[in-house]
Amino acid sequence: MKGINSLTPKETVAELDRYIIGQNDAKRSVAIALRNRWRRQQVEPPLREEIAPKNIIMIGPTGVGKTEIARRLAHLAQSPFLKVEASKFTEVGYVGRDVESMIRDLTQLAVNMVTKEAEEGVQGKAAAMAEERLLDLLLPRSPGQGTGMSTSLGANVISLGYDAGADKQEASRSQTTRERFREMLHRGELDDRMVELAVSSAGGTPVVEVFSASGMEDMQSSLQDAFSKFFPKKKQPKKMKVPEALEFLKREEAERLVDTESVVEKAIRRTEQSGIIFLDEIDKIASRGGSSSGAPEVSREGVQRDLLPIVEGTTVTTKYGPVKTDHILFIASGAFHVCKPSDLVPELQGRFPIRVNLHALGEEEFFRILTEPRSALIKQYTALLATEDIQLVFEDSAIREMARIAVQVNQKTEDIGARRLHTVIERVLDEVSFDASDREDLVFTVTAEYVRRQLTEISENEDLSRYIL
The missing domain is CATH 3.40.50.300 (P-loop containing nucleotide triphosphate hydrolases)
Incomplete structure (x- = not known):
């Protein structure tokens, strides 16, 4: 397009x-x-x-x-x-x-x-930064890691000397371990492991409520924003599984990378x-x-x-x-x-x-509304029942009967246009929707006769139509 x-x-x-x-x-x-x-x-x-x-x-x-x-x-x-x-x-x-x-x-x-x-524009960079932060949590550094400082004890003397070789070896081992954990993370082998993150608590900013006449409802939001600058949100530790922690860190990094003023x-x-x-x-x-x-x-x-x-x-x-x-x-x-x-x-x-x-809709328009649009009601209900392994089939005559009854009810009660179709089709499929998970027959065909059996008594009684359809 x-x-x-x-x-x-x-x-x-x-x-x-x-x-x-x-x-x-x-x-x-x-x-x-x-x-x-x-x-x-x-x-x-x-x-x-x-x-x-x-x-x-x-x-x-x-x-x-x-x-x-x-x-x-x-x-x-x-x-x-x-x-x-x-x-x-x-x-x-x-x-x-x-x-x-x-x-x-x-x-x-x-x-x-x-x-x-x-x-969305910084998702790639945010994902990479979040992964590094997660690996830092999974592989916390020991107090002296990577310093390259060796300690030797003499009789009454402690001497400190720099050992470049030890530093390189330690760094190499650390990097190897990190890359091994990265591969395990990508393969999903760490999904059940728990990590602890510092999460902002909701109770850091005072709640401000403004009760006043019109024109003042925006004041509460503005005051809340102002107070949030003076009262930074408190952080509290929260444990979560690795996949959840990774998503949380991605969101944090994405928010940090976005230029608020430009937005x-x-x-x-x-x-x-x-x-x-x-x-x-x-x-x-x-x-x-x-x-x-x-x-x-x-x-x-x-x-x-x-x-x-x-x-x-x-x-x-x-x-x-x-x-x-x-x-x-x-x-x-x-x-x-x-x-x-x-x-x-x-x-x-x-x-x-x-x-x-805009003109009122008739039976032909209702039939087309039920069948033609990309998100037509027939397609929606067919997809919903397919999740229960039920193949829902509508005969054309059944769809036309639903359209006819919807128009009839609109004429008898109050004309609410195409919104009536939602109520009609919901009533028609009431039984199969309720029993879908227990049905043995995996194909359910909606016929014109079935539609009439479900709706005729209601549609012909104006009082029932008013309260049910």
Whole structure:
């Protein structure tokens, strides 16, 4: 596959098609948004800073693929990605989370991502250094080893003399023993041996808790970091087997080799230039059209007002430094059942120029969702039962029957889209999943008749469907 950052819109859509069924309009929109990020990087700097991301609102019922499209897009772009529910935020001055916390969370995700990449880049060197430290533990040096000092006793005199030959012999024997232990380590012959390491204890830093209004939840983390510098973590001995000790030492060496300042600098740059925030349930903070004004309406509009500068472009203070939000891509989504995008404050509407409607899913889409994607549910359950040596076989008619019943239940109760398929297939396979370890027949075929036997009674009773499916 081509470099991730140079994928064309058609190639991005093709990648999304491997995991998500239908919703071509939404795929096209996010593919163009991703490509525009690459295009922006090719523009000369003075104009580049003026090109703002084209934020997107995806409109559609639950369970039709809105979140999955955004998540897969972030994976393709190798970007820091954060999914937040807009309804969890409160207006500044109220108790709860403030909107700036999403930028702090996104920055933390970027730091974790870049740190992991940096540690993977030094794995070879870290492994070599960890092996040497482990051999030092397995072969502790004796107090006078390698000094080359010989002691001779006279009548009443102790004379010390340097014996270069003895020193070389001792060093040669020590090196030979070390290499023999190294070979034994590689062959796994030392796996059952125990070694003792100094491990940081969790009780070295005082616990600081901050109880306050919104905007203060980041203070606890910052204070904790500050206190950790004044109260270094205590070390305590811990015994572990050689393989566990080697992995522990590899992690320690990798952390030591990583340049923290460089990681933070790169993470902030990645947050600012390629971060993606998925704002779910944005319709929950829209004022209901025609409703009388009241505290809840004021609070909703207050959250929108607080959100506006973040989306427009501002600088948010994080524990890693200031982060600019001008070029972070925001993808919002909502069902908009009782309101419409025009119920958002006009300024916020203007910051989401691209609007995409996602349609409800039918029986044919459900059938394809069960079978086509790389991580389709049928493939997942087949792999799970294969661990019990059960070969699970689904007839096409059985899959279509599950799709039909899922659609039927959605129509009778509440439409939760493709999420209904998880409950349906779990109910169908309930018996075989429970008895799998004790079954004598190693092939289990799911037929349409079996599906009906497991589900028809429940699906036809609206009350049962509501509570079971």
